[in-house]
Amino acid sequence: MTAEIRTSDGELLSVKLKKVERRRRTTAFLLAAPLLFFIVFAYVIPIFQMLGRSIDNAEMNSFLTETHEVMQTWDGSEMPGEDVTSTFYYELKTAVENKYHGKIATRLNYEKGGFTSLIKKTSRKLKNFDENANFLDQFIDVHKKWGDIEYWQALKRGTDAYHFRKYLTTFDYEQKFDGSIERIPEKLRINVTLWLRTIFVAVGVTFCCFILAYPISHLLSVLPTRYSNLLMICVLLPFWTSLLVRTSSWMVLLQKQGVLNDTLVSLGFVADESRLELMYNMTGTFIAMTQILLPFMVLPLYSVMKTISPSLMRAATSMGATPFHAFRKIYFPLTYAGISAGSILVFVLAIGYYITPALVGGAKGILISNRIAYHMQQSLDWSLATAMATVLLIAVLVVYWLYNKIVGIDNMRLG
Amino acid sequence: MNSKKSDFVKFEQVDKSYDGKELVVKGLDLDIAEGEFLTLLGPSGSGKTTTLMMLAGFETPTNGEIYFDGRPINNIPPHKRGIGMVFQNYALFPHLSVYENLAFPLKVRKVDKSEIEERINKTLKMVSLTGFENRMPAQLSGGQQQRVAVARALVFDPKLVLMDEPLGALDKNLRESMQYELKHIHESLGVTVVYVTHDQGEALTMSNRIAVFNDGKVQQLSGPNELYETPVNSFVASFIGENNTFTGTVKEIASGSAKIETDSGETIVANPIAVSSSGEKSRISLRPERVSIDPNEQLENKFTSEIREIIYHGDHTRVRVNLLGNDDFILKVPNASSDLKLNVGDKLDLGWSSHDCRALDY
Numbered sequence: 001m002t003a004e005i006r007t008s009d010g011e012l013l014s015v016k017l018k019k020v021e022r023r024r025r026t027t028a029f030l031l032a033a034p035l036l037f038f039i040v041f042a043y044v045i046p047i048f049q050m051l052g053r054s055i056d057n058a059e060m061n062s063f064l065t066e067t068h069e070v071m072q073t074w075d076g077s078e079m080p081g082e083d084v085t086s087t088f089y090y091e092l093k094t095a096v097e098n099k100y101h102g103k104i105a106t107r108l109n110y111e112k113g114g115f116t117s118l119i120k121k122t123s124r125k126l127k128n129f130d131e132n133a134n135f136l137d138q139f140i141d142v143h144k145k146w147g148d149i150e151y152w153q154a155l156k157r158g159t160d161a162y163h164f165r166k167y168l169t170t171f172d173y174e175q176k177f178d179g180s181i182e183r184i185p186e187k188l189r190i191n192v193t194l195w196l197r198t199i200f201v202a203v204g205v206t207f208c209c210f211i212l213a214y215p216i217s218h219l220l221s222v223l224p225t226r227y228s229n230l231l232m233i234c235v236l237l238p239f240w241t242s243l244l245v246r247t248s249s250w251m252v253l254l255q256k257q258g259v260l261n262d263t264l265v266s267l268g269f270v271a272d273e274s275r276l277e278l279m280y281n282m283t284g285t286f287i288a289m290t291q292i293l294l295p296f297m298v299l300p301l302y303s304v305m306k307t308i309s310p311s312l313m314r315a316a317t318s319m320g321a322t323p324f325h326a327f328r329k330i331y332f333p334l335t336y337a338g339i340s341a342g343s344i345l346v347f348v349l350a351i352g353y354y355i356t357p358a359l360v361g362g363a364k365g366i367l368i369s370n371r372i373a374y375h376m377q378q379s380l381d382w383s384l385a386t387a388m389a390t391v392l393l394i395a396v397l398v399v400y401w402l403y404n405k406i407v408g409i410d411n412m413r414l415g
Numbered sequence: 416m417n418s419k420k421s422d423f424v425k426f427e428q429v430d431k432s433y434d435g436k437e438l439v440v441k442g443l444d445l446d447i448a449e450g451e452f453l454t455l456l457g458p459s460g461s462g463k464t465t466t467l468m469m470l471a472g473f474e475t476p477t478n479g480e481i482y483f484d485g486r487p488i489n490n491i492p493p494h495k496r497g498i499g500m501v502f503q504n505y506a507l508f509p510h511l512s513v514y515e516n517l518a519f520p521l522k523v524r525k526v527d528k529s530e531i532e533e534r535i536n537k538t539l540k541m542v543s544l545t546g547f548e549n550r551m552p553a554q555l556s557g558g559q560q561q562r563v564a565v566a567r568a569l570v571f572d573p574k575l576v577l578m579d580e581p582l583g584a585l586d587k588n589l590r591e592s593m594q595y596e597l598k599h600i601h602e603s604l605g606v607t608v609v610y611v612t613h614d615q616g617e618a619l620t621m622s623n624r625i626a627v628f629n630d631g632k633v634q635q636l637s638g639p640n641e642l643y644e645t646p647v648n649s650f651v652a653s654f655i656g657e658n659n660t661f662t663g664t665v666k667e668i669a670s671g672s673a674k675i676e677t678d679s680g681e682t683i684v685a686n687p688i689a690v691s692s693s694g695e696k697s698r699i700s701l702r703p704e705r706v707s708i709d710p711n712e713q714l715e716n717k718f719t720s721e722i723r724e725i726i727y728h729g730d731h732t733r734v735r736v737n738l739l740g741n742d743d744f745i746l747k748v749p750n751a752s753s754d755l756k757l758n759v760g761d762k763l764d765l766g767w768s769s770h771d772c773r774a775l776d777y
């Protein structure tokens with residue numbers, strides 16, 4: 001049996017220790033509280049809202065609740081019965097009275113094209129309906145599209161409280177009304193191309209940044225402070241300039257009539273008629289993004305390289321290794337932590353890059369993030385936008401997970 | 416066995432300047448014999464590391480030529496010199512295990528697997544680190560890391576091993592035991608070692624010969640005993656061991672003895688080492704243990720001093736006295752002679768032979 005140890009004021013040591021421990025934890029928590037608050041309210045909650053929005057259709061469901069309920073018994077193989085059409089009539093009438101039929105039209109139009117005009121026309125003619133006659137016939141009289149069963153199927157599907165169809169759209173698939181999943185017609189496919197292009201650009205930019213940053217970082221780490229500070233300023237200069245300014249300056253440089261082309265033409269490397277297409281395509285996106293993301297590779301590499309003692313390379317050469325061999329076997333492996341930290345940083349930033357591709361990329365150089373912005377701002381299909389954003393988020397998480405599996409997050413050095 | 420070369424390594428009028436203005440090594444001439452343990456000893460900034468780095472090939476001499484095993488090596492890159500090196504901070508490869516660290520120089524030489532293993536086992540046994548093969552350097556204590564560094568410099572059987580203050584980071588006890596280990600390794604392998612330190616005790620225990628550096632120049636190159644007993648100039652005398660000094664002017668000089676008048680006006684009979692004519696200024700050096708207390712023998716120099724301070728040191732007592740105007744004159748009294756009663760302020764008769772008292776440069 002161990003004796004109970006007490007402190008000088010008679011308290012049990014273990015109790016006292018716990019108290020101290022608790023106080024320390026509280027202090028730590030209070031110090032971190034603003035950050036936690038910020039993360040929860042500006043990061044976690046919005047992300048969950050976004051996840052929700054990509055599958056949420058509750059508003060639509062609330063507009064046409066009864067129609068939706070009645071339609072559950074309709075199997076969709078033949079035209080709907082009067083129970084459905086009459087319920088729909090009354091609910092649409094309420095919608096017109098309360099002026100939210102426009103929203104219904106827009107939302108249903110995502111399910112099937114032509115719904116906007118269909119709902120609008122029907123709404124206008126609703127007052128002429130005879131509530132004792134057959135509703136389906138009257139609907140068809142207003143617009144012959146109501147005779148097409150697919151519109152009724154779309155109505156049933158479009159009033160589900162939630163659905164995952166936007167995720168299919170994200171990858172250029174669609175769910176037919178009979179429930180089968182198919183690729184959309186070839187000329188409409190764009191998302192997969194964008195995903196592949198985004199990944200290609202992100203990987204490519206990461207690689208280019210690595211190739212360019214490695215020698216710079218090495219130089220930074222071995223140069224005397226006087227020069228390395230200057231070089232560091234050059235590396236960080238882009239950080240101190242607005243992203244928009246930097247991107248625009250790339251536009252000035254890369255245009256057909258831009259500085260780079262002018263120089264090449266005046267030096268005679270390129271004929272005036274065949275000026276290089278450096279902008280509004282992938283080349284432009286690539287060049288500009290590499291330059292802009294370069295510091296994110298340099299900093300982690302530099303911080304790792306600075307800790308590598310120069311005597312290690314000397315030791316290796318004194319043991320008979322050629323400088324190249326010493327580099328490959330000793331120096332390079334010691335920079336893995338920096339390489340992986342820099343790569344993941346650049347990759348994650350590149351995969352969601354927006355302004356630069358939008359401005360320099362043109363139609364041929366835009367990335368998935370530009371498509372998300374398009375759906376947010378122009379097509380107003382927020383569900384699709386958030387579904388794409390969610391896929392992007394998951395992709396990044398998968399990258400982190402793989403990274404953690406392969407390298408271990410603890411080995412990451414960010415500076 | 417072929418005869419050992421006396422100029423296995425040869426520095427010939429080697430100068431080195433980093434900035435083109437100041438020479439940090441000046442006209443260095445140095446011969447190192449095969450199988451020798453030579454120590455470069457000197458204060459910080461005296462050019463020891465620079466000398467070592469030129470020999471290893473990491474710095475090029477500004478002037479002069481370095482020969483290794485009969486060949487000039489100024490134009491041979493470090494990796495072709497075949498010189499083992501132990502760095503001050505050990506420079507173990509942190510991402511490789513002890514075994515892989517030791518295998519590195521062997522793999523570079525394309526030694527085959529079984530022999531690599533055999534040699535590593537042998538070398539680890541020599542530095543008593545058997546069983547540590549799979550540890551990473553970070554999992555070793557300072558002394559163990561140091562031994563791995565030594566093992567790694569020896570495992571590929573270089574004919575010459577350079578060590579730059581390899582024991583600098585260790586505590587006193589460990590340093591002393593490592594000194595013996597290194598000495599034994601050197602004796603059993605017969606490898607030539609050039610060793611850098613600024614710890615004179617270390618230099619005196621380990622070396623065959625010591626080159627005392629100051630200001631980019633070798634001040635004295637001789638065995639430990641000689642260096643301590645017969646320093647050739649006042650820098651060496653003051654740098655190695657403890658030393659009492661007087662300054663004065665030569666009055667009379669004959670072979671083997673000189674009469675020197677100290678600044679306080681007394682005359683000391685001294686051994687003229689670096690003075691040659693009367694009228695010269697000189698600094699007289701006298702080791703504390705060469706001074707007798709209450710001398711009854713016939714000694715040329717006998718004076719009375721006054722005790723200023725008594726410091727107990729365990730095995731001996733140091734007594735600071737005022738003698739001939741020098742307030743920092745130190746005596747070492749072995750504690751065996753405890754019958755001696757010492758009190759501050761007492762007068763004490765001292766004496767020493769003219770032979771032990773060396774008249775050096777001013």
Ligand SMILES: Nc1ncnc2c1ncn2[C@@H]1O[C@H](COP(=O)(O)OP(=O)(O)OP(=O)(O)O)[C@@H](O)[C@H]1O
Binds near residue numbers: 457462
């Ligand atoms: N790479 C360098 N560039 C410029 N000057 C240098 C360089 N290395 C050493 N020096 C200078 O050369 C002189 C000799 O340096 P060195 O390193 O050889 O001294 P050391 O005897 O090894 O000293 P310590 O005992 O402190 O290691 C010093 O004044 C130092 O400032």
Ligand SMILES: [Mg+2]
Binds near residue numbers: 463464465579
């Ligand atoms: Mg040094």
